[in-house]
Amino acid sequence: MIDARGRLGPYLFLAPAILYLGIWIYYPIAKNFYLSFLGSDSTRTGDYYFVGLENYRKLLSDDLFHRALLHNLAWVGLSIVIPVVIGLVLAVLLVGRRGRLFYAAVFFLPVTVAPIMAAIVWGWIYNPTFGALNQLLDIIGLSGLSQPWLGDTGTALVAVNMIGSWGYYGFCALIFLAGLQSIDPEIYEAARIDGANSFQSFWSITLPLLRPTLMFVIVYTIIGSMKFFDIIYVATKGGPDNSTQIVAVYMFDLFIRQGEVTYAAAMSMVLTAIILLMSLVVIRNVMRRA
Amino acid sequence: MRNQLKRLASAIGTHGFLIIFVLISLFPVYLMFVTSLKSQAELIQNVFALPHDAKWDNYPLIVIQRGYYRAVINSLLFAGSVTIITIALSLLAAYAFAVFDFVGRQLLFVLVLVGLMVSEVSILIPVYQLLKSANLLNTFVGLVLPQIALGLSFGIFLMTTFFREVPKDLVDAARLDGCTDLQLLMKVMIPVGLPAISALAVIEFLWTWNSFFLPLVIATKQELMPLAVSIIDFMGRFTFNYELVATTCVIMFVPILILYILTQRSFRRGVTMGAVK
Amino acid sequence: MKQAAESVSIRGVEKSFGRTKVLKGVDLAIEREEFVILLGPSGCGKTTLLRIVAGLERAEAGEIWISDRRVDPLEPKERNVAMVFQSYALYPHMNVFNNQSFSLRLRHTPKDEIRARVHQAAKTLGLEQLLERYPRELSGGQRQRVSMGRAIVRSPKVFLFDEPLSNLDAQLRVHMRGEIKELHHHLNTTSIYVTHDQVEAMTMGDRIVVMNGGIIEQIGSPLEVFDKPKNRFVAGFVGSPAMNFIDGELATNGSRLVLRVPGQAPVPLGEAGTRRTSGPATIGIRPHHLRIVGDGPLRGTVKDVQPTGVETILLCRWADSEILIQTTDRVLVSAGEDINVSADPADIHLFDSETGERLDA
Numbered sequence: 001m002i003d004a005r006g007r008l009g010p011y012l013f014l015a016p017a018i019l020y021l022g023i024w025i026y027y028p029i030a031k032n033f034y035l036s037f038l039g040s041d042s043t044r045t046g047d048y049y050f051v052g053l054e055n056y057r058k059l060l061s062d063d064l065f066h067r068a069l070l071h072n073l074a075w076v077g078l079s080i081v082i083p084v085v086i087g088l089v090l091a092v093l094l095v096g097r098r099g100r101l102f103y104a105a106v107f108f109l110p111v112t113v114a115p116i117m118a119a120i121v122w123g124w125i126y127n128p129t130f131g132a133l134n135q136l137l138d139i140i141g142l143s144g145l146s147q148p149w150l151g152d153t154g155t156a157l158v159a160v161n162m163i164g165s166w167g168y169y170g171f172c173a174l175i176f177l178a179g180l181q182s183i184d185p186e187i188y189e190a191a192r193i194d195g196a197n198s199f200q201s202f203w204s205i206t207l208p209l210l211r212p213t214l215m216f217v218i219v220y221t222i223i224g225s226m227k228f229f230d231i232i233y234v235a236t237k238g239g240p241d242n243s244t245q246i247v248a249v250y251m252f253d254l255f256i257r258q259g260e261v262t263y264a265a266a267m268s269m270v271l272t273a274i275i276l277l278m279s280l281v282v283i284r285n286v287m288r289r290a
Numbered sequence: 291m292r293n294q295l296k297r298l299a300s301a302i303g304t305h306g307f308l309i310i311f312v313l314i315s316l317f318p319v320y321l322m323f324v325t326s327l328k329s330q331a332e333l334i335q336n337v338f339a340l341p342h343d344a345k346w347d348n349y350p351l352i353v354i355q356r357g358y359y360r361a362v363i364n365s366l367l368f369a370g371s372v373t374i375i376t377i378a379l380s381l382l383a384a385y386a387f388a389v390f391d392f393v394g395r396q397l398l399f400v401l402v403l404v405g406l407m408v409s410e411v412s413i414l415i416p417v418y419q420l421l422k423s424a425n426l427l428n429t430f431v432g433l434v435l436p437q438i439a440l441g442l443s444f445g446i447f448l449m450t451t452f453f454r455e456v457p458k459d460l461v462d463a464a465r466l467d468g469c470t471d472l473q474l475l476m477k478v479m480i481p482v483g484l485p486a487i488s489a490l491a492v493i494e495f496l497w498t499w500n501s502f503f504l505p506l507v508i509a510t511k512q513e514l515m516p517l518a519v520s521i522i523d524f525m526g527r528f529t530f531n532y533e534l535v536a537t538t539c540v541i542m543f544v545p546i547l548i549l550y551i552l553t554q555r556s557f558r559r560g561v562t563m564g565a566v567k
Numbered sequence: 568m569k570q571a572a573e574s575v576s577i578r579g580v581e582k583s584f585g586r587t588k589v590l591k592g593v594d595l596a597i598e599r600e601e602f603v604i605l606l607g608p609s610g611c612g613k614t615t616l617l618r619i620v621a622g623l624e625r626a627e628a629g630e631i632w633i634s635d636r637r638v639d640p641l642e643p644k645e646r647n648v649a650m651v652f653q654s655y656a657l658y659p660h661m662n663v664f665n666n667q668s669f670s671l672r673l674r675h676t677p678k679d680e681i682r683a684r685v686h687q688a689a690k691t692l693g694l695e696q697l698l699e700r701y702p703r704e705l706s707g708g709q710r711q712r713v714s715m716g717r718a719i720v721r722s723p724k725v726f727l728f729d730e731p732l733s734n735l736d737a738q739l740r741v742h743m744r745g746e747i748k749e750l751h752h753h754l755n756t757t758s759i760y761v762t763h764d765q766v767e768a769m770t771m772g773d774r775i776v777v778m779n780g781g782i783i784e785q786i787g788s789p790l791e792v793f794d795k796p797k798n799r800f801v802a803g804f805v806g807s808p809a810m811n812f813i814d815g816e817l818a819t820n821g822s823r824l825v826l827r828v829p830g831q832a833p834v835p836l837g838e839a840g841t842r843r844t845s846g847p848a849t850i851g852i853r854p855h856h857l858r859i860v861g862d863g864p865l866r867g868t869v870k871d872v873q874p875t876g877v878e879t880i881l882l883c884r885w886a887d888s889e890i891l892i893q894t895t896d897r898v899l900v901s902a903g904e905d906i907n908v909s910a911d912p913a914d915i916h917l918f919d920s921e922t923g924e925r926l927d928a
Binding site: 020178251 | 325333337380392401435446521558
Binding site for chain 3: 457459460462463464465466467468469470473477478481482484
């Protein structure tokens with residue numbers, strides 16, 4: 001590494017990117033923070049005045065916000081249980097197998113599909129009149145289970161999470177596959193000679209050595225689950241009866257449709273804080289290696 | 291013999307399991323294609339099979355008569371500009387982080403990493419206000435500028451990790467050969483980093499092409515809408531014309547599909563490089 | 568391609584990495600056309616010193632001069648030095664021709680001249696058939712040659728070598744040693760060559776600079792350093808197998824100096840002359856200077872016999888220390904036997920036990 005001795009070189013190279021992030025990331029966050037302490041009597045005039053923690057107090061008693069946050073947390077849990085686990089299983093089955101590149105390529109295809117498109121197409125699959133899912137249940141004799149999947153408050157959140165999971169397990173599989181391939185095969189040979197069967201070597205070798213990758217995927221999943229928007233916005237708009245309402249959609253609605261600028265700012269601030277807090281784990285992990 | 295049978299059974303079981311997921315992965319994409327070719331009536335009777343009588347005329351109808359070519363061009367320009375600018379800024383910054391030792395390097399790198407965690411949701415309101423006060427709402431520039439910021443941290447991070455792996459001796463040799471910093475970046479680091487750069491390019495292009503949240507807010511004029519926003523706008527007006535909505539989806543997906551097939555290795559590298567490091 | 572060779576002068580160079588001081592004031596004057604070896608264990612600062620001459624590191628104190636030009640404030644490219652790296656550092660995306668011509672192209676040298684100089688260098692190094700190849704298509708030795716070719720096309724004022732042969736296998740290393748030497752005879756460019764391999768140092772250098780812990784321990788021709796090591800470190804580092812050291816107390820026996828070692832017969836050290844005649848001291852004897860003779864003053868127990876065919880090495884327990892004896896005779900002793908050995912007083916080096924400095928002239 002070159003010792004720059006107070007020369008301008010590195011700063012000149014960095015200036016465009018840092019300036020850019022300054023204008024479009026750091027400044028907006030600071031501004032958002034500032035806005036969250038303001039309020040106004042009429043939402044349309046834009047005459048704001050300082051209200052202290054009023055917006056945050058309002059968040060504490062806003063049941064819809066609590067529900068939305070709870071749905072985000074449920075989404076975290078579902079996304080770890082379903083696509084992450086599926087991705088791990090697929091990767092373990094694929095590693096070292098012939099045809100793994102073909103399988104990986106196919107599993108990754110849904111990741112390239114725009115979330116809004118996935119929401120549209122799955123909306124059809126879930127459709128009560130011509131939906132593929134109900135028809136499939138008819139064919140295998142489970143027509144009793146048929147229902148309007150996205151229209152029922154009991155099933156909507158899980159159904160909509162399946163859309164997200166469909167576009168995510170291939171990503172997890174690909175990352176786990178890369179993590180698994182970086183494990184030296186001689187370690188498995190050594191374990192076999194030591195008498196480990198395949199389950200034992202999975203528990204005592206694969207999982208521990210895959211820990212950094214697993215960590216990354218889980219934290220990445222948490223971040224994604226807190227901030228996602230597209231699928232809910234297109235598939236259910238938070239309904240029915242707010243059963244799929246999430247923070248991003250609620251905040252978007254407050255800001256765009258109701259003009260509640262400062263309240264929406266406080267909400268996005270809370271979301272940002274939660275994401276940053278959870279992400280600290282990642283930063284610490286990365287810095288240790290940098 | 292028994293062992294062989296057992297192994298065969300387990301191989302069949304494994305491939306069976308994998309094939310179920312192949313079907314799950316492909317079915318919605320297949321459904322999108324066939325729906326775009328079916329008539330309303332056929333859609334309700336025949337969900338799974340190929341259309342009896344493919345209606346290809348949906349495509350010219352959407353692209354030309356409904357003016358969808360505009361959205362395609364918008365998306366290409368939008369994703370193309372964002373990708374190119376993001377890569378240029380990432381390369382410059384990553385070069386500084388990877389090659390120099392300077393006061394504040396750690397701090398600035400952490401700042402960049404923070405950008406990795408910030409989502410469009412966190413910056414929506416101030417960005418909207420900023421664009422509004424600069425008269426950039428509903429302009430192409432206004433669409434491109436904030437979108438770049440969303441992928442920039444990832445680009446810097448990815449390229450820094452890659453540039454750090456370029457052997458130090460190679461950098462030293464180039465300096466002794468007479469390279470200035472800019473020449474070192476252009477003539478050595480970029481050619482050596484081409485695989486990583488193309489990986490970054492396809493990922494950024496995909497993200498931008500598929501991005502929805504900021505464009506939804508910024509581009510409300512139809513002439514400016516990229517495909518993602520345009521489809522939702524279209525759907526709002528023709529909700530039950532499934533075959534037409536499906537057609538717009540296919541139009542949006544085909545370029546990505548082609549890109550994916552052509553650059554699979556870059557795709558895989560881009561996705562896994564940030565993670566497994 | 569030949570040009571007037573330059574001298575290099577290193578004056579009072581100091582360098583730290585964090586809190587570790589790796590160079591503690593180094594002075595070294597290198598003559599025109601000289602081939603100087605920087606030799607020392609890893610971490611002694613030799614590579615750092617080379618990189619400071621190249622301009623890849625900055626010294627905290629001191630100056631670097633190339634002939635009558637002070638270069639330490641200059642960028643590497645302004646110093647007109649060329650360096651050959653241990654890892655070769657070839658540009659993977661350029662073929663051999665482009666690798667060699669890169670520096671000339673950066674300088675906007677006319678195309679004809681670039682072509683002529685690259686072909687000339689390729690001829691010197693036997694690379695003519697490989698100009699279109701990419702580094703990944705070359706063997707280790709070929710890469711090494713390309714990396715030297717890249718250095719010589721520039722006609723630099725100084726060649727810097729950073730352990731250029733340590734990635735090659737033993738046979739190729741011997742061969743390339745000869746090639747580098749021949750190249751130097753041919754071009755006569757002033758060269759600084761860093762290595763930890765003492766065979767390379769002995770066979771290639773006009774002078775060897777032995778470094779340790781950030782200072783220069785000794786500068787001298789290969790045989791000077793070998794025959795008259797200035798201190799115990801140099802004596803122990805140069806030469807393989809390493810020199811034997813025995814601690815004792817100086818005394819006189821008439822006009823003759825001896826070393827008294829508890830429980831052993833005194834070791835005769837020849838005429839006292841002007842040397843110190845009392846106090847603690849350490850003697851050093853190279854293994855090949857020890858001879859097995861019935862009445863030798865050193866009596867020890869053989870612990871191991873290691874025949875290599877050409878020679879035999881005996882490991883002996885002697886007083887509290889272990890000593891090595893190297894002989895080309897086929898000795899017929901086996902482990903456990905006692906033997907007597909002696910050495911010619913002229914072959915015994917005498918060092919101060921405290922400072923490690925050489926005591927005899």
